Amino acid sequence: MKIYKVLPDLSKTRQMKIWHKALRSQWSATDIKWDTPQRITSNHLKDQLGRILTPVLMGEQAALYSVSGLIPILGKMSQVESQLYLTTWAVDEARHTELFTIFYDRIDRQPMPIRRFPAGYLFQSQIVAEEPAEWLAGVLVSEVMAKKLMEEFRRLDLDPILSDVADGILLDEARHLGFNHIYLEDRFSDLHLNAEDQGQGFALQLHRRLDSVLSHLQPVLDALATELKDIGIDRIEIFDKVGHEARQRLDKSILAGRRHAEGKQKASQLAEAELVGA
Numbered sequence: 001m002k003i004y005k006v007l008p009d010l011s012k013t014r015q016m017k018i019w020h021k022a023l024r025s026q027w028s029a030t031d032i033k034w035d036t037p038q039r040i041t042s043n044h045l046k047d048q049l050g051r052i053l054t055p056v057l058m059g060e061q062a063a064l065y066s067v068s069g070l071i072p073i074l075g076k077m078s079q080v081e082s083q084l085y086l087t088t089w090a091v092d093e094a095r096h097t098e099l100f101t102i103f104y105d106r107i108d109r110q111p112m113p114i115r116r117f118p119a120g121y122l123f124q125s126q127i128v129a130e131e132p133a134e135w136l137a138g139v140l141v142s143e144v145m146a147k148k149l150m151e152e153f154r155r156l157d158l159d160p161i162l163s164d165v166a167d168g169i170l171l172d173e174a175r176h177l178g179f180n181h182i183y184l185e186d187r188f189s190d191l192h193l194n195a196e197d198q199g200q201g202f203a204l205q206l207h208r209r210l211d212s213v214l215s216h217l218q219p220v221l222d223a224l225a226t227e228l229k230d231i232g233i234d235r236i237e238i239f240d241k242v243g244h245e246a247r248q249r250l251d252k253s254i255l256a257g258r259r260h261a262e263g264k265q266k267a268s269q270l271a272e273a274e275l276v277g278a
């Protein structure tokens with residue numbers, strides 16, 4: 001089996017660094033003090049939060065599926081350094097899935113079923129892809145969306161536990177976005193060096209992919225218009241911000257790869273990669 005004989009390329013220092021950082025940053029749902037008294041006591045607000053969190057929990061679980069699916073693909077492509085990192089990304093999404101499951105239990109509510117929320121399921125199904133760069137361009141939308149929503153939960157501070165969960169997830173999401181940048185930057189740097197003419201076409205293809213995934217996000221937010229308004233989240237503003245940041249991040253990864261290949265710029269450091277486009 002050829003795929004088991006390829007070892008990680010230790011000279012890919014950024015990939016190795018993000019993998020080590022992810023290993024050291026692991027935490028568990030049991031670190032959260034779930035018995036902290038709830039701040040939300042209104043049944044109506046709990047109902048609304050139960051609906052708002054449906055695409056969040058769904059996004060975490062969909063991410064767990066899609067990241068896990070990419071692990072063997074990267075192995076087959078001999079990109080073992082990336083494969084190592086993705087094992088931690090999968091663990092992160094598994095943890096997020098567990099966190100929101102426990103939070104649902106805390107507020108005694110359940111996520112909406114598929115027949116009541118088809119837009120949510122349709123959005124998640126758009127992200128699945130077997131080509132790593134295509135997948136990363138699509139997943140940018142859901143990762144940036146998760147980041148923006150966690151920032152909103154922290155700002156609103158509806159419940160102390162939800163704020164703690166949001167804090168932890170934001171640190172994990174920063175790494176996911178950092179890896180997204182590093183991987184795409186390397187990919188476009190290689191493309192520019194080896195097949196310059198293909199770089200532009202591929203950039204366009206990834207932008208189309210991002211836009212297509214993004215077009216499925218608006219109906220998700222529209223379906224929750226009343227709930228979002230009532231808890232204080234402006235869905236138009238959040239949609240615009242997600243689109244802007246996701247496109248900007250993709251642009252920056254493509255440009256950084258090209259400039260690196262041309263010898264005009266050093267490869268981004270890990271801390272820059274996490275912040276890029278934010």
Ligand SMILES: [Fe+2]
Pocket residue numbers: 060063092093096146169
């Ligand atoms: Fe997540």
Ligand SMILES: [Fe+2]
Pocket residue numbers: 063093143146172173176
């Ligand atoms: Fe994530």
